[in-house]
Amino acid sequence: MIIFQVRKSARLLKQNLSRQDNCLSPKSTQCINADPDASFSQAEILPLEGKPYFSLIIGRSQLDKPYCVIVPDSIHNFLPESPSVVVLCYQNQEWAVNFNVYANNRKAFVGGWRQFSVDNNLRIGDACVFELIDAKELRMRVxxxxxxVPARSHVGNADIPIIID
Structure with missing residues (x-):
């Protein structure tokens, strides 16, 4: 058994959101459905649900201009052929992110991705797993x-856990 401890999100949006702020619109790029009283002391790593997913190691292009995530070809068949909005779900919070389709059939998360990365204190080298939990509503669990992670890998167990701080 491998045990991971995951770091806290640096910016937990615990502001008092009005009911209007909880609306999802195509131009919305901020966190929605946030519970100001929620406690997110530690992220929980959940097993994949057997739905389409992809993983990404965060690099410079995701944190600096052009602030985007290129979606790998392996998941293209499960995504729309036209621009739309994808909802990224992480720690009981949601972010509306623009999903763009380019002429060369390249697909990417663009507008709103930067806010997601800032709100969750993403850094170069972090890993993200995006699982398509609802293809019709275009929702992804992140x-x-x-x-x-240490350069030398080792298997952890209950007595010697791998701690990701």
Missing amino acids: QILNGQ
């Missing part, structure tokens, strides 16, 4: 693993 899991974030801190990238500060």
